[in-house]
């Protein structure tokens with residue numbers, strides 16, 4: 001029964017994994033190479049190993065100012081952080097409570113509601129760009145972080161609700177009944193029992209909403225026109241011009257944008273473990 | 284401390300499924316009442332209605348003279364131990380047990396004292412800082428009980444608390460529960476489908492079947508004076524034999540069976556076939572004047588001190604519990620004559636299953 005994998009299979013698997021890693025890493029290494037190369041032009045050699053080492057691209061990007069002397073990078077970073085942070089908080093607050101209601105309460109429109117959430121996910125964001133633009137314009141929320149946060153939250157929440165509801169459904173109802181017998185009300189139950197047990201789902205939901213907002217480009221580019229209102233992805237796009245592309249700046253920007261997301265992943269990954277409810281109920 | 288009064292309690296679930304009807308039950312202060320019955324008879328439903336987890340759709344429930352039909356569970360001052368334990372997986376034993384006190388804003392020092400006292404009673408003192416997943420099944424069960432006793436409720440409710448434990452541990456916990464009841468003196472209502480648990484724990488048993496309370500009595504009352512064939516068959520292990528016999532003169536007979544007619548029976552009850560109930564230990568191999576049953580041996584189960592003889596009289600199965608040495612030589616297919624203990628036979632109406640009692644009290 002306990003057959004050890006054959007030598008050949010082991011080599012095969014490892015080879016396949018090495019190839020997969022190489023394929024994935026090659027473009028990433030290229031981006032790093034471009035970012036570290038001071039010129040803004042392509043180096044046409046296929047080697048992804050940087051042959052110069054210069055931080056001038058990062059320096060240019062981070063220190064960029066506009067004509068009025070305003071520190072643009074500071075604005076962009078601030079905008080991105082605030083929009084992504086606010087989107088995460090808003091989505092979490094609304095999605096966990098909504099998902100809990102969908103999971104535990106019986107009310108008219110429960111099934112339809114969940115289905116509608118799914119339907120909204122079927123349209124690509126771009127389709128919504130024009131109507132959303134008109135809405136935001138009417139509410140005076142163009143070029144505003146509030147407007148952008150609202151738009152991102154509406155895109156993130158349906159997925160988050162589905163995700164959280166699926167998880168809540170797996171938490172045994174016995175635990176809540178025990179809490180009721182212990183004298184807990186709905187809110188105590190929600191904050192003290194349900195949310196702590198749903199930690200893995202909350203982490204996934206938070207990451208998802210953060211990334212939705214942090215990486216989004218098309219809608220942000222549509223709604224923002226003031227240079228100081230840009231988020232990082234919109235700002236980056238300015239380096240890819242119609243006539244000339246500043247590849248070095250672009251690559252440096254790409255690295256700056258993706259680092260926080262990676263850091264977040266590493267920081268949160270230990271929470272992404274299942275089996276939190278183990279031991280509570282038998283059977 | 285509390286007494287409970289159920290009057291005409293019934294339950295119809297949303298969608299019209301009726302699972303309980305007309306339950307009248309009084310539980311005295313400090314009593315250990317066991318609800319027992321086959322699977323699906325509505326035991327858990329009744330318990331959950333007392334707890335307040337399930338709405339009471341008919342009748343009234345009084346605790347200490349106050350109707351609590353519409354009182355929220357937390358204001359009924361009852362505690363419940365769930366079959367699944369339902370421990371909070373992310374909280375330590377201490378936090379699990381202290382949760383209800385914390386919600387009631389008990390001072391930290393008092394809470395610690397109460398938790399530690401309960402832990403001492405249940406032998407959990409060394410485990411207070413563990414998580415539920417780091418405990419054995421028996422320990423989890425104890426924590427679940429501890430969580431119920433820390434706040435000293437008026438009534439304890441247990442829903443099959445021992446059914447997830449292995450047989451040894453179940454026996455041990457049964458004794459501990461009995462001792463706990465003695466020490467606390469609190470009213471307890473306990474659900475089980477295990478009649479041995481019911482017999483050993485209860486002050487009184489309420490036997491449910493199909494949503495009706497069939498008989499409420501002390502364990503020995505149920506055992507000695509069952510109201511119906513169902514009660515007689517449910518209580519006692521191994522289960523009672525039922526022999527359909529017809530009256531013939533002053534005896535009740537069938538092919539191979541002849542049992543003297545019990546005295547003092549109402550004559551009108553004795554024209555048609557009756558079911559005669561005899562418990563396995565009331566059958567023996569030594570001659571008596573309680574009547575005889577001629578049967579064929581099917582198989583023998585040796586239990587050590589005694590043995591179960593499965594036999595057959597025509598197509599009526601007969602089970603006898605006799606001393607092991609008496610069963611030693613018996614083989615499959617061998618003829619055997621059982622003798623019934625005099626006066627042991629219980630009579631039941633063959634159609635309705637109702638007990639037929641002497642002195643006209645049918």
Ligand SMILES: Nc1ncnc2c1ncn2[C@@H]1O[C@H](COP(=O)(O)OP(=O)(O)OP(=O)(O)O)[C@@H](O)[C@H]1O
Nearest residue numbers: 296297300302321322323324325326327328329476
């Ligand atoms: N929410 C519900 N809706 C409709 N019917 C229900 C519901 N809950 C339970 N029932 C039905 O009520 C009946 C009694 O259920 P209950 O759980 O009280 O049985 P029980 O006596 O505890 O059985 P067991 O020994 O198997 O636990 C069952 O037939 C069950 O199918």
Ligand SMILES: [Mg+2]
Nearest residue numbers: 326327328442
């Ligand atoms: Mg049950």
